[in-house]
Structures are given as C-alpha cells and as structure tokens.
Amino acid sequence: MVGPAPADLVARREAASDSVVEVRGLVRDFDVSASWLHRTLSGEPRRVVKAVGGVSFDIRRGETLALVGESGSGKSTIAKMVVGLLPPTAGSIRIDGTDIWDPANAPKLRDLRRRFQMIFQDPFASLNPRWRVRDIIAEPLDVFGITRGRATRDRVGELLTTVKLTPEDGEKYPHQFSGGQRQRICIARALASEPEFLVCDEPTSALDVSVQAQILNLMRDLQDRLGLTYLFISHNLAVVRHMADRIGVLYLGGLAEVAPAKAMFRDPRHPYTRSLIDAIPDIDMTGRERTPITGEIPNPLDPPPGCTFHPRCPFARERCRREVPRAFAEASGALVACHGVEEGWVGQAPAGQKAV
C-alpha cells in the first residue's frame, strides 16, 4: 500500500457519480486510398477504413472503465482520441464538461491537459533513451510550470518513491531498467502533473505475468490513494476483469456491450461477449465446456452489412444481416447492441459456461 487515502478524495470518490469523461458518437475514419495518380489511372475509388464507428460512453469519477477487444477493434484509436493525440472524424469528447476537440475551447485546453495523461503499451519506446529518468519525469512539471529548481528535484524523488523506485534511480538512464521498472517510470511521469484521469493503453501487455502483477497492484493502490479515474485498454480479459469496474466490449469499431465487470463475466449478454469469454483458456481447469468462436474478424475495409458480428454469430437471423443494432439498456444496467438479446431469442447463457 502507498498509505491511507486523503479523506476528501475518498469522500469525493464515493459521493460523486458524476462523469469525468463523456464520449458521444465518436467516429474515426482512416483514408487508406492509393495515391491520387494511381487512383486516376486505374479508376479505383477512395478507400476508407472506419476504425471507430459511433462509440458513446461515460467514465465516472474514480472508476475504471475498460475497453476490451481483439486487434482491429479500435481500442487504441479511441484511447488516442480521448487524450487528444488524434482528431476524431465526428463526435465529441468532453472531459469535465469541456469538449477537447472544439476549437473554441483551445484557450482552456492547456490547463485541462494537466488533468489527463496517458500510459503507453511499450515502455521501451515511450521513454527517451538519451534522457536521465529525473529529466523524463521532470518534463511535465516544467512544461506545465508546476515547480522549478529544487522543488522539481524533490517532487521527482517523491514521484519515484510513489511508484516504488528510489530517488537515486533518477540519475540513471532508461536502458538500465527492466521492462516493469520502465513502466513504473512511465507511471511516475504520467502522475507528475497530478492528473485525475489516466488513459492506459495495454500497460502490461509487454510484461511477464509476475511483473504484470506488480504493475496492476501499483495501479490499484494509486487509484485508491489519489482517486484516479482510469480508461484501461486491454485485450486480456482476465486483466480487465481484475482491474475494471465496468467493461466495454469493442468489435470492429463499435461497442457490442457495456456492463459492470463481474456481471459481464457471470452473465454475458451479447453473443460476441459470450464467445470471447468462452475462448479464454480454462486455467482453473474446471473442465468447463468451451465452444470456440468460429471465423476471424472481417476485413474492416469491407465490413459486413447489418450487425458486423453476424457472420460469426451462432444466433444470427435475417434482421441481423440487414439492420445495424442500436444499443439498448437492459434491466440489469448493461448496454447491449444486439437484435437477438433485445427480442429475446438469444437466451440466457447455458449453465455450463457460467463462472464458478
């Protein structure tokens, strides 16, 4: 543990169910056409990949929302748009009520940017190898004009201690650290500007399980102590279940289901969520029956019409081939985008695949 939580933070976390982040109708297209000359000569049309197609969600203060999905589902694209690294094609992202992509808000943005930070997947690529660790961590302090001189040095030492390194480690260079330690440095840098909201894009995917456990425990401790809000992106369902309060399942750029973490694993609603949970190797060796999902994710250049999951869905009917399902709220509080669940012909999960 990193020490008791300041009382006001706990109070804030418990009392407030207000949203830190509101994402509405988020769309991102990527133009992957050949060059103009090539297209003109060969008569090819423009080709556009819809990486994210109309995603909406809220993240409440102090909670962890996880986005989970396979490669090409749009997880990282959403993360980049939420922290302001990639402009959306359409839709809005509000952080504390301010639309971060509205040009009218540009003057306010500098102050707002202090309050959200990102942790990247690859701790080998996200630290400048020519900088000492203390300079890496001091950079946000400097950029935002938070501290200078001696105060900066003290604060860097403090941040290093927070992530279970020592102030002396600040003198070293990134290559002198292991993968897990580097990820700690990344976390220390992200915490430097005292953010409220952290976007974590596959923060442990490059790490071994025992090191992953250290980082996940650290992230939970920090959340308890500092009242942080996380958007946690991962492809690993076990990690997501461990970390998240709520989970959003992405498939081909759209949210299939958003539900509280434990409820989703106990009773997955969307057929894709069911097959995804079914595909997790049974490490507890309970001998549970598994029916692996058939087929693979379709080419996003040419997504299937209607529900994008219908070619792989064991329950698909005619309506799924024609009509894109809209998310609806179930009594349990889960948001599900599936005609079958809405009309009741995708039944309860069979008893055999429920968690024990």
Next chain:
Amino acid sequence: MTDAVLSVRNLVVEFPTRRGILRALDGISFDVGPGEILGVVGESGAGKSITGSAIIGLLDPPGRIAGGEIRLKGERIDNLPTERLNRIRGKRIGMVFQDPLTSLNPLFTVGQQLAETIQHHLRLGERESRQRAIDLLAEVGIPAPEARIDNYPHQFSGGMRQRVVIALALCAEPDFVIADEPTTALDVSVQAQVIQVFRRLCRERGTSAILITHDMGVIAEAADRVAVLYAGRIAEVGAVRDVLKRPLHPYTQGLMGSIPSLTGEGERLVQIPGAMPRLNAIPEGCAFNPRCPRVMDICRRERPPLIDADGACVTCWLYDERTEQPPAREAPAVGRPA
C-alpha cells in the same frame, strides 16, 4: 523412462561473450513420452526458446551445447554434423514458430511450399504431394483447401497462416514437433481455434510435442505435462493439473498467484518481489533464493537437485528429506483459489 521419444539429460547451453561465459541453460533434464505434449513455460529470459533451439540444433552463434545430451528415440542428436542434422530437421522434428509470416515464403504459394517439403522428405511424386498437401490443409481446418492451396501466404489471415505452418510442420510425419509460442501473435478467439487444431493433430497422429509458451492458459488447454523454467533451470516438472492447481515450487506458486483470476473477487495479486536474475548474476545455490518467501540457509549455499515429490519433480530444498519440515502437498496459501 526408456520409451521416451525425446530425452534431454543435463543439457547445458552457453554463450561465450567478451565478459565471460553466460549459461543460458544449466542442467535441464526431461523426457517426452510417445504422444505426449510437454509444455515448457517460463518468463522472458528463462530459457524456453533456447531449449527448443538447442533440441533442433538451431542455436544462434555463439551459443553452443556445452554439456548433457539430447536423444531422439534413443539416438543422440546433440552432436551430429550439419548434414545429418538436416535430415532430422523437418523430417523427424517439425517446428512451429511464433510468427507465421517468417516461416512462410511470401513468393511461393502455400501449396508449393507444402508440396516441396512433402516431396523432399517423403520422396513422393508431384501429384501425390499436392494431394497430400490438400488433405493436410483440410485437416488443419482450412475451408475449401482445393482452392486455397494456390493462394499466397498474404492471402490468408493470421490464424489461417498459423494453421498452414502447423500443416507444414506435420507434413513429413515427424516423430516430434516443437511449437515455440505458436499462438502468441493471435487474438484470443483465434488462439483457441489454433490450439485445438494443434492438440487434435498431435493426438490423432500420436506425435509427441514440446509446447513453449509464457501463457499458463495455453498450457492448461493443450499440454499433458509441464516444465516450469526459471533462470535456465527447471523449477518443477509434473502433470499439468498438479502443477497448475497445486504448485510445489515457491516460484510456481507465486507465478500462479500473479495471474488475475476469472472467478475471484478481484483480490490483490500475489507479487513476487524483484525480477529474474541476469545470466551473469545468477545467485549461489538455488537461483530463486533471493526472491523466495520460504528461503532457508541451505538454499543460499547449495543448488537443489531435482527431487521426486508426490508424483512431480521439483528443484527445491523444501521437499528434500534431509530438511526438517517435509511439507505435504496442499493448496498453498499464496496459490489461486480452487
């Protein structure tokens, strides 16, 4: 075990460097029985992949086998000259690598690559080889194999490519297959399919295999027995169910506890303090002793031998009769909830 298909005894692999000799594998011993799939699991740097490369004679120079022996059906294969080794690779030992794109030549169709391998190893004619290649593609679950056989690797998706590589590894009907992280590059839903194909084919053909992975889930799905490696040494070998459910070695116990559970209440994960030692700084005695929660005096002085304990083999002084407290096998306090 005398009927073992593959038998490895005290294997030592060294990498001479300017700053001295690094021991990547230090006295590894295991057997793989007929039709058995042995999982080899460990974290980065534990020596998993080196084990695979050493068996098939593909150690990157300056790596070399410095001791011990490897026997394939009783015949020593660790000291063979290259020409004789070439007749074993592919023919008697098949190989599946992590990234299917590096195992397939992008300039030839899948059919050409399969047929070439079949012709070379089985001395079959062109037409027969092609037919055999089509049958194999069907066996690994590629739809419409007659049409797909003339496609190039880039026309297949990642999961389909890995199926082709499995077909390629099995096409010469080898005695033994080494699969090095075969599903690591794949998404979960596809991973489950590929593991099933691999396991089914090994079963049907009675092929023995080594499955190298960092993922305990894959081990639980596909392997019969598992060897846990730590710092180039074996920590524990045993039946998958025993090792996963009731690990003996404190390292395996920590490892299992550090995996987030799909059923628990989200309690704190078990942390193993520190990190695996570097090869040039492996501690005296048991390599795990500085991180071990149950370390004893002897662990710091003497290296534990492979001790038979309750059906499994474990290199840990806790299970030696000479130490005071011979612990009965029980669910460890740090392990995952059953």
